[in-house]
Amino acid sequence: MIPYSTQTIDEADIQAVSDVLRSGWLTQGPAIERFEKSIADYCGVRHAVAVSSATAGLHLAALAIGLEAGKLLWTSPNTFVASANCARYCGAQVDFVDIDPRTLNMSVSRLQEKLESCRRNGKPLPDVIVPVHFGGVPCELQKMALLAEEYGFHILEDAAHALSARFQEEKIGNSMYSRATVLSFHAVKIITAAEGGMVLTNDDTFAAHVRSLRSHGITRDPQIMTTLPDGGWYYQQVALGYHYRMTDMQAALAVSQLHRIEEFRAARQRLAAKYHKAFGSLDLSWQEVPPNSESAWHLFVIRVPQEKRKRIFNQMRDAGIGVNVHYIPVHLQPYYRDLGFEPGNFPEAEQYYREAISLPIYPNLSDNDQQKVIAFVQNELLS
Numbered sequence: 001m002i003p004y005s006t007q008t009i010d011e012a013d014i015q016a017v018s019d020v021l022r023s024g025w026l027t028q029g030p031a032i033e034r035f036e037k038s039i040a041d042y043c044g045v046r047h048a049v050a051v052s053s054a055t056a057g058l059h060l061a062a063l064a065i066g067l068e069a070g071k072l073l074w075t076s077p078n079t080f081v082a083s084a085n086c087a088r089y090c091g092a093q094v095d096f097v098d099i100d101p102r103t104l105n106m107s108v109s110r111l112q113e114k115l116e117s118c119r120r121n122g123k124p125l126p127d128v129i130v131p132v133h134f135g136g137v138p139c140e141l142q143k144m145a146l147l148a149e150e151y152g153f154h155i156l157e158d159a160a161h162a163l164s165a166r167f168q169e170e171k172i173g174n175s176m177y178s179r180a181t182v183l184s185f186h187a188v189k190i191i192t193a194a195e196g197g198m199v200l201t202n203d204d205t206f207a208a209h210v211r212s213l214r215s216h217g218i219t220r221d222p223q224i225m226t227t228l229p230d231g232g233w234y235y236q237q238v239a240l241g242y243h244y245r246m247t248d249m250q251a252a253l254a255v256s257q258l259h260r261i262e263e264f265r266a267a268r269q270r271l272a273a274k275y276h277k278a279f280g281s282l283d284l285s286w287q288e289v290p291p292n293s294e295s296a297w298h299l300f301v302i303r304v305p306q307e308k309r310k311r312i313f314n315q316m317r318d319a320g321i322g323v324n325v326h327y328i329p330v331h332l333q334p335y336y337r338d339l340g341f342e343p344g345n346f347p348e349a350e351q352y353y354r355e356a357i358s359l360p361i362y363p364n365l366s367d368n369d370q371q372k373v374i375a376f377v378q379n380e381l382l383s
């Protein structure tokens with residue numbers, strides 16, 4: 001089976017993990033610090049806080065922003081459920097903003113319309129917007145930041161797909177336009193720690209807050225304690241935190257992977273260019289990358305005529321080509337239907353979903369295998 005995505009592990013990665021196993025330090029330790037520093041340097045951001053997953057990172061970032069019952073988060077319906085669930089963990093409400101059918105990201109003009117309409121009609125305005133850089137294509141962050149200023153919401157970027165992407169020449173993750181950015185290191189993402197996530201921010205207090213929450217809200221820093229330490233063993237729990245730590249084994253794997261990130265990016269870009277060239281004359285469209293951006297090419301998504309989608313998907317799967325569909329619109333999940341969302345609420349995301357197929361793209365996809373994928377799609381859409 002050719003998968004739609006998979007990790008790229010080499011001997012250096014294996015060595016890095018074995019080194020940790022031999023070092024005697026398995027849980028959060030020196031490799032975490034190295035990883036946090038490497039990511040902060042790579043992205044050009046002040047603080048990087050490693051956590052057990054992007055889902056955990058979104059939860060902690062939402063808490064640090066102050067989401068709670070009575071507050072409101074808006075995100076894109078075309079995303080993984082975690083982008084919305086982080087609000088629910090905090091007891092806050094969720095709503096969505098429909099996508100731009102070309103970039104497949106949250107549409108800034110729809111966002112603006114929805115904000116204006118809420119203000120006009122006295123409906124609650126969002127406290128947080130979570131733009132998702134879908135497939136690795138950056139959202140219009142600058143325009144969103146202007147709206148954030150005007151309407152007083154925070155931006156929390158879900159960059160699970162977008163490590164190595166660029167917006168106006170700057171790396172996604174620098175959090176220049178947002179309160180924080182969250183990365184994922186799940187196996188299929190741009191680089192992997194097997195599982196893991198990272199919260200990036202330029203805000204010192206925010207970073208310290210997330211750092212505390214990832215480990216039970218416990219501190220050993222006398223400066224933060226409410227009393228003098230009782231002795232050398234002493235710690236205090238000063239907030240209700242969680243156990244969301246990453247291990248040193250995971251961090252060592254990710255540091256090793258990060259050394260090859262530009263290589264990964266170039267490989268993905270080359271594969272994408274080959275798809276573009278091969279599909280130019282077919283009855284399909286693909287995700288557009290705005291001219292001010294560079295995609296991380298986490299996904300290569302095509303839109304085919306909706307009456308052909310299921311047949312093409314099934315035939316490709318039967319032929320050993322691991323196509324996938326990203327994403328089932330979040331508001332149509334039974335959990336969100338129970339909260340009152342319905343088919344027809346976000347028509348662009350729903351129409352896109354009926355036509356979507358994610359084709360294989362990952363650094364080690366061979367020319368031969370990619371050629372098989374291309375030949376299959378050409379055959380289906382010419383006939």
Ligand SMILES: *Cc1c(COP(=O)(O)O)cnc(C)c1O
Binds near residue numbers: 053054080158183184
């Ligand atoms: C993978 C993913 C997540 C969650 O990442 P985990 O590290 O698995 O928790 C969140 N948002 C998006 C858009 C994702 O693709």
